[in-house]
Amino acid sequence: MENKESWVKETLASMDHMQQATVSPQLQQALIEQATSLRKLRSIRPIAKWAVAASIVLLAGFNVISVIHCSKPTHVQNETNPVYKEYFSYINEF
Amino acid sequence: MNELQLISQLKEGQEGSFKILVEEQSRNVYNTALGILQNKADAEDITQEVFIEVFRSIGKFKGESKLSTWIYRIAVTKSLEFLRKKNRSKRFVLFQVKTEDVDPIEEIPSFHHPGVQLENKERAAILFAALKKLPENQRTAFILHKMEDLPYAEIATILNVTGSAVESLMFRAKQNLQKLLVDYYEKNEK
Numbered sequence: 284m285e286n287k288e289s290w291v292k293e294t295l296a297s298m299d300h301m302q303q304a305t306v307s308p309q310l311q312q313a314l315i316e317q318a319t320s321l322r323k324l325r326s327i328r329p330i331a332k333w334a335v336a337a338s339i340v341l342l343a344g345f346n347v348i349s350v351i352h353c354s355k356p357t358h359v360q361n362e363t364n365p366v367y368k369e370y371f372s373y374i375n376e377f
Numbered sequence: 378m379n380e381l382q383l384i385s386q387l388k389e390g391q392e393g394s395f396k397i398l399v400e401e402q403s404r405n406v407y408n409t410a411l412g413i414l415q416n417k418a419d420a421e422d423i424t425q426e427v428f429i430e431v432f433r434s435i436g437k438f439k440g441e442s443k444l445s446t447w448i449y450r451i452a453v454t455k456s457l458e459f460l461r462k463k464n465r466s467k468r469f470v471l472f473q474v475k476t477e478d479v480d481p482i483e484e485i486p487s488f489h490h491p492g493v494q495l496e497n498k499e500r501a502a503i504l505f506a507a508l509k510k511l512p513e514n515q516r517t518a519f520i521l522h523k524m525e526d527l528p529y530a531e532i533a534t535i536l537n538v539t540g541s542a543v544e545s546l547m548f549r550a551k552q553n554l555q556k557l558l559v560d561y562y563e564k565n566e567k
Contacts, residue, residue: 291559294504301492305491313425319392
């Protein structure tokens with residue numbers, strides 16, 4: 284009985300004064316590299332965001348300009364066209 | 378460099394600050410994960426995941442707690458998530474009928490923590506096996522207190538509970554461990 288109690292007590296105390304496990308140099312290096320690549324990605328991201336936004340605005344702008352330009356009425360003065368005049372000249376006779 | 382300076386440098390994304398953070402905190406993160414998961418490879422994977430999360434969300438850190446406390450919280454959350462996933466996939470493989478609140482300790486404890494003193498190696502392995510059987514909040518509180526040497530107040534902040542809740546978690550953890558160890562002793566007739 285005494286044996287059991289002391290064994291339990293000692294087993295519970297076996298974690299006391301335990302040292303922290305060391306992190307392997309490979310893991311530490313991997314963590315630093317990971318941080319560096321994430322940092323680079325973070326610094327690229329805002330530039331990329333602005334570039335995409337600017338290109339969308341430009342594209343939309345070109346579209347608007349081309350729509351405005353193409354929808355202008357083409358003032359083809361059919362009446363002044365000689366072929367037209369000649370072809371429909373009989374109408375005027377009536 | 379003090380903590381506030383380090384945090385502001387991390388938020389600005391200054392290169393050296395990440396290295397300092399890894400050097401200062403990787404041990405705590407790795408040891409917390411190792412204590413909870415009891416597997417070196419899993420603990421290394423979780424340590425990497427924790428630091429990715431830290432680097433991604435450092436901008437959201439408001440400084441309401443210590444930086445180390447915030448990192449401990451991420452480490453605990455990630456480790457427990459990993460453990461739940463692992464246990465869920467195990468449950469698909471094996472259906473276990475639970476007859477007791479706490480399952481008995483496995484026959485041959487397999488995990489040996491590298492930081493345990495040589496003369497305590499065998500006993501600590503049994504204690505680690507017993508820890509595995511505890512409910513996760515009791516296990517986490519016990520590991521943070523015994524392995525990481527954290528005070529109850531800090532554990533309370535990490536687990537988002539009150540100080541008295543941590544005290545009761547520790548009390549129940551010790552009680553359950555005692556029961557488990559008595560069972561183990563009787564089975565193996567030391």
